[in-house]
Amino acid sequence: MTLRTTLMMMQACGALVFSTVIFAENAANNITQDSYLNDGNNKIKDGSNIELQTLQVQGRALSYYKEDEAALATRTSTPIDKTPQSVQVVTEALIEDQAARQITDLYRSISGMSQNNVSTVTLRGFSQDEVLYDGLKGDPFGDFSIPQLFTIEQIQVLKGPSGAVYGAGEPGGVINYVTKKPTYEQKNTLKVSAGNKDFLSGSIESSGPANEDASQRYRVGIYSDGQDSYRNNVEEENRIIDLGYAWDIDENNTLTVQYTDIHQYISGARLRGIPTDDDGNFLADTSWNNNEKSDFQELDAQVFQTRLDHSINSWLDSNFSVRYFENTETQKYHEINKLLDSNSDGTIDSTQRQYRDQVRTRKGITFTGNLIAELGDHTVLVGSDYFHQKNSFLYSYANKADGVSNLSLTDPIYGQDDVNSYTMHLKTDETTTTDQIGLYIQDQWKITNQLDLLAGARIDRFEEQYQDHTSSSAKQEYDDTGYSSRIGATYKINDNWKPYTSFSTGFVPQEAEKQANSKNGEFFDPEESQQLEAGVRSYFFNNKLNINLAVYHIDRKNILQKDTDDTSKYISIGKIRSQGFEVDALADITPRWVANVSYAYNDVKVTDAADGVYFANTPYHQLGLWSRYDFPSIDSSIAFGADYVSQQKNRDDQTVKPYTVYDMSWQTRYEDWKFQLNIKNLFDKEYAVSGFTKNIGSFVGERRRVYISAAYDF
Numbered sequence: 207m208t209l210r211t212t213l214m215m216m217q218a219c220g221a222l223v224f225s226t227v228i229f230a231e232n233a234a235n236n237i238t239q240d241s242y243l244n245d246g247n248n249k250i251k252d253g254s255n256i257e258l259q260t261l262q263v264q265g266r267a268l269s270y271y272k273e274d275e276a277a278l279a280t281r282t283s284t285p286i287d288k289t290p291q292s293v294q295v296v297t298e299a300l301i302e303d304q305a306a307r308q309i310t311d312l313y314r315s316i317s318g319m320s321q322n323n324v325s326t327v328t329l330r331g332f333s334q335d336e337v338l339y340d341g342l343k344g345d346p347f348g349d350f351s352i353p354q355l356f357t358i359e360q361i362q363v364l365k366g367p368s369g370a371v372y373g374a375g376e377p378g379g380v381i382n383y384v385t386k387k388p389t390y391e392q393k394n395t396l397k398v399s400a401g402n403k404d405f406l407s408g409s410i411e412s413s414g415p416a417n418e419d420a421s422q423r424y425r426v427g428i429y430s431d432g433q434d435s436y437r438n439n440v441e442e443e444n445r446i447i448d449l450g451y452a453w454d455i456d457e458n459n460t461l462t463v464q465y466t467d468i469h470q471y472i473s474g475a476r477l478r479g480i481p482t483d484d485d486g487n488f489l490a491d492t493s494w495n496n497n498e499k500s501d502f503q504e505l506d507a508q509v510f511q512t513r514l515d516h517s518i519n520s521w522l523d524s525n526f527s528v529r530y531f532e533n534t535e536t537q538k539y540h541e542i543n544k545l546l547d548s549n550s551d552g553t554i555d556s557t558q559r560q561y562r563d564q565v566r567t568r569k570g571i572t573f574t575g576n577l578i579a580e581l582g583d584h585t586v587l588v589g590s591d592y593f594h595q596k597n598s599f600l601y602s603y604a605n606k607a608d609g610v611s612n613l614s615l616t617d618p619i620y621g622q623d624d625v626n627s628y629t630m631h632l633k634t635d636e637t638t639t640t641d642q643i644g645l646y647i648q649d650q651w652k653i654t655n656q657l658d659l660l661a662g663a664r665i666d667r668f669e670e671q672y673q674d675h676t677s678s679s680a681k682q683e684y685d686d687t688g689y690s691s692r693i694g695a696t697y698k699i700n701d702n703w704k705p706y707t708s709f710s711t712g713f714v715p716q717e718a719e720k721q722a723n724s725k726n727g728e729f730f731d732p733e734e735s736q737q738l739e740a741g742v743r744s745y746f747f748n749n750k751l752n753i754n755l756a757v758y759h760i761d762r763k764n765i766l767q768k769d770t771d772d773t774s775k776y777i778s779i780g781k782i783r784s785q786g787f788e789v790d791a792l793a794d795i796t797p798r799w800v801a802n803v804s805y806a807y808n809d810v811k812v813t814d815a816a817d818g819v820y821f822a823n824t825p826y827h828q829l830g831l832w833s834r835y836d837f838p839s840i841d842s843s844i845a846f847g848a849d850y851v852s853q854q855k856n857r858d859d860q861t862v863k864p865y866t867v868y869d870m871s872w873q874t875r876y877e878d879w880k881f882q883l884n885i886k887n888l889f890d891k892e893y894a895v896s897g898f899t900k901n902i903g904s905f906v907g908e909r910r911r912v913y914i915s916a917a918y919d920f
Contacts, residue, residue, distance in 0.1 A: 267792040267800035268752055270834070271300050278362040278382045280650065280660070281341065281371060281587055282578055287743050288650075288658050290694025290708040292365035292756040294790065300802070301355060303834065303845055303871060305399075305884035305913055307407075307431075308352045309361070309381075314830030314849035316363055317788040317804035318378075321895040322823045324477065324905065325352045328896075329378030330365060330760060331784035331810040331824045336375060338382040339511070342527055342572045343593050346507035348535040349566060351470055353383065356409065356429040357448045360384040365788075366737040366758060367712030369690025370662040373591070373644040374714050377735035377762050378784075385511075387462060388423035388452040389413045399431075399915035407431030413450075425450035425464075436492070436909040439474030439499040439620065458517040468507040468533075475503035476539040479903035481554065481615065482894070486853075486861040489554055490615040492892045492906050496557060497539050498620055507533035521580045532569040537562065538625075542901045543605075546612065556614050561604040561628055570595035585650040587662075593642045600635050604628035635675040638718050642668050656698045660708070663691045672718030684721055686732055688713040694739075705742040711735065720766050720776045730778055735762040750794035759785040782821060784810045801833040823862070823896040827852035834871075842874035856897025862904050865893035878919045886911045 273295035277283050286293050296315050306312050313319050313327070322328045325347070326335040337345050337353065347353045355361075362382040368375050392414030399407045409429040416422040427448035434441050447467040454460050474497045481489045513527040544558035576589035604610050608629035611622045648662035666688045673681045694708025714733040721729055741756035763781040768774075786808035793801045810824040827850070834845040847869035854862040868889060873882040887910045894904035 266797070266836075267794050267802065268749060270303075270800060271297055271802050271832075272752065272792055273297055273360065276362050278341065278364050278380075279368075279371065280648065281576055281589065282585060282650070284650065287698075287704050288696050290658075290660050290696050290706040291692075291710065291739060292741060292754075292758075292788065294363045294365070296361040296363075298359050300832070301358070301361070302882075303873070304832065304847065304869070305871065305882060305886075305915070306355055308354050310352060310908075311355075311886075312361065314847060315802065315804060315832060316361075317790050317830070318365065318786070318806040318808060318828065319363070320823065320825055320828055320851055321905065323896070323898070325350050327381075328823045329363070329376070329381075330758065330786070331808045331821070332376050332378035332760075332762065332782075333823075334376045334378045334381065336380075338372065338380060339509075339529065340385055340513075340527070341372075341382060342511070342529040342574060344509065344529040344531040344570050344572050346466070346468055346509050346531045346533050347470075348505055348507070348533050348568065350476055350503065350537070351505045351535060354429075354444055354446060354468070354470075356446050357385050357427065357466055358383045359386045365756065366708075366739055366760065367690070367692075367710045367735050369666075369688070369712030369735075370646065370648070370664050370692035370710060373642065373646075373664060373666045373690065374668070374688060375712055376714065377712050377737065377760050385464065386411075386413070386425060386427065386448070386450070387464075388425040388450045390415065390420050390423060394920045395917055396920070397915060397917040399913055401433070401911060401913040403434040403436065403911065405431070405433035405911070405913065416451075421454040423452040435474075437474065437477065437906070438493055438495040438618065439497055439501070440472065440477060440495060441474070442472045443470070445469040460515045462513045462515075464509070464511045466507075466509040468505065468509075470503075470505040472503045474499055474501055476501075476537045477503070478539075478541065479894070479898055479905045481542065481545055481557070481901065481903035482860060482862075482897075483554075484860050486863040486894065486897075486904065488892070488894075488904070488906075490618075492909070494615065494618060496542050496559060496613060498623070498625070500625055501539040502537075503539070504536045505533060507531065523578045525576050525578075527572075527574045529572045530570070533567070535566045537564045537566075540610070540613075542903075545901060548612075548614075555616055556612050558606055558612050559610050560606075561608075561610050561625065561630075563602045563630065565598075565600045567598045568595060583652040587646075587648040587650075589647075590643070590645050592644075593640070595640045597638045597640075598636070599638075601633045602630045603633050604630050632676060637671075637673045637675070639671045640668070641670075642666060658696045659693075660695070661693045663689070665689055666713075668715045670715070670718045672722055674722070682718065682722055684715075684718055684729065686715050688715065688732055702745050703742060704744070705740070707740040708738075710737050710739070712737075716764075716766060723775055730766060730776075731764045733762060733764045733766075735760060737761075747794075752792040754790045755787065757787045759783070779812065781813045782810065783813065784808060784824075795833075798836045798838070799833070800835075801831065803832075804828075804830040822857045822898075823854050825852045825854045825864075840874065841876070842872070845871040847871070851895070854897060856899060856904065858900040860897060860900060862894050862897040865891065865895075865907065867891050867893065867907065880917045880919075882913075882915045882917075884913045886913075 275283055275285050279289045279293050318330045320328050322333050365379040367377045368380045394412045397409045411427040413425040416424045429446040432443045450464045452462045509531045511529045516524045540559045540561055542557045543560045545554045546556040548556045572593045574591040579586045644666040646664035651659040669685045671683050690711050692710040696706040698704050712735045716730040737760045739758040743754045745752050764778050766776045767779050769777045788806045791803045806828045810821050812821050829850040831848040836843045850866040852864045867887045870885045890910035893907045895907045897904040
């Protein structure tokens with residue numbers, strides 16, 4: 207703690223000193239076209255026959271926060287304006303401006319996305335918990351650990367079903383993390399950050415040529431942090447080692463290899479919510495935690511990834527990727543299983559707890575191969591992918607009768623129990639093995655200079671084996687086939703108006719554990735979804751204002767929920783309809799003042815459902831704002847953010863109150879240094895980001911956090 211305090215004081219003093227210096231304005235900001243053309247080394251003489259290229263002018267907001275191309279929606283490098291489905295990209299600049307360390311810091315910047323469970327989100331009204339890395343399956347952060355962003359360059363989101371491209375997946379969309387790769391230019395950064403709740407982090411990143419002609423390149427990144435929490439008993443540590451190597455074997459072949467090692471330890475976790483009344487009022491202080499200090503959640507993960515890009519000839523390219531990952535997620539924690547009125551006064555004031563010892567291990571590998579042919583006006587993609595994953599789950603528990611004490615909501619007394627004295631009971635010992643192979647084809651057809659058509663189809667074959675080691679039953683096997691398709695078109699009316707429309711489908715095979723616990727003993731059909739979307743991308747005032755509008759209607763059927771009469775069994779609740787619209791805007795309010803605004807309206811309706819079944823955490827309204835003002839003369843900027851989420855419901859139809867939180871940021875540069883201050887939840891608001899059940903309660907939003915950082919480029 208002495209070293210941490212010393213470093214915090216050194217950094218704060220350094221930031222104070224440098225922030226008082228009057229910095230010279232960057233001369234590059236004042237270079238005009240005339241001064242450039244008349245520079246002594248670039249003077250254009252009379253009679254020179256020089257053809258100047260057309261310069262596409264972009265506003266500062268578009269330069270800061272907009273990405274023009276993404277391969278997520280098509281597996282080919284495609285302009286977003288020519289993609290007939292909503293694609294949103296969170297750029298590295300926006301990630302840095304908001305000092306985002308994990309995905310939860312960026313929900314405001316992705317329209318239609320809000321928090322669902324601890325590590326999952328709701329997107330266009332549906333829970334979304336599977337993510338991609340560089341377009342490949344294999345999430346190293348497991349089921350309950352939140353992805354960290356140290357190794358991430360961009361976050362891309364494809365809205366709506368993505369089955370025609372990636373196979374099985376949730377209909378709300380898919381999240382893709384684009385990882386940092388070795389660079390052709392040398393980049394070295396040392397960064398130290400500190401903050402309240404004893405937050406301290408340090409990182410070093412080095413990337414660049416490994417030989418003289420830069421045909422071989424490397425990347426090394428090391429990150430470590432530690433912090434306390436406003437929740438009782440909670441401390442967190444993260445450590446990430448990220449390595450990369452790229453080799454231009456020749457002019458037609460490039461090999462990229464990456465390795466990442468991840469360790470995360472959180473004491474006083476698995477962190478859950480706080481019980482509320484039916485109106486969404488917390489029944490305990492927001493610092494309350496049902497876990498003892500000896501409880502913990504620990505993640506150890508490793509990832510190996512490689513990709514070979516090969517140019518076969520002038521019109522045909524190929525790529526082949528492999529991603530292998532393994533992780534172990536250990537959780538030893540107390541869980542609320544009953545709310546109590548200890549003095550019979552009609553007010554819930556205590557909890558009955560269960561102790562859980564859970565270990566989840568996963569190993570998986572993905573192979574993906576693509577052929578991309580440029581055939582005149584057609585770009586044709588033919589590809590296949592294979593995904594194999596083995597999951598093991600070991601789960602034991604202890605109840606009140608086994609020595610687990612109750613915990614007061616109003617006056618919690620921790621440390622009453624010796625966890626080692628609990629009488630444990632084995633509940634689950636199971637293994638699930640999944641194999642999926644998919645074949646897909648896609649055509650991007652440039653019909654005219656204004657009209658582009660996209661059509662694609664995919665077939666997937668699934669095989670799953672489920673073994674319950676607590677039962678004498680034989681291994682159960684399931685297999686299924688899924689079909690997905692997409693057709694869409696974009697049209698360029700002019701440089702200002704670019705409408706699009708699309709129809710896409712998707713599916714999700716039912717989990718083996720749920721198939722084995724079918725109420726009627728019959729296999730469930732896969733979940734099926736379809737979306738109709740229309741939108742327009744528009745640009746005004748010489749590209750100083752970009753507004754993207756999307757309207758969608760999604761139908762999903764064959765969703766499973768636990769039977770309200772027997773929570774050990776599953777039933778199909780029929781059909782769910784989600785519809786709404788999203789508006790994303792980037793604007794130059796003045797030459798120095800830019801804004802990024804995202805708004806979403808979503809209406810979810812459950813039909814043919816069993817009584818007592820609700821679709822949780824689907825707010826009608828979400829509004830996110832990030833606005834930045836630059837001071838070129840001192841090479842500094844300030845920024846302001848806001849995040850509004852309207853009222854929600856949890857799984858037991860309890861209210862989750864609406865909330866609005868505000869953030870601020872300040873950054874300045876001096877030579878090779880960048881100093882930054884971020885204040886999150888500026889007014890220290892107490893709020894719930896989402897809800898779970900009546901017992902578990904609502905997940906508490908982060909209280910005020912203050913971070914200051916110093917980064918040195920060398």
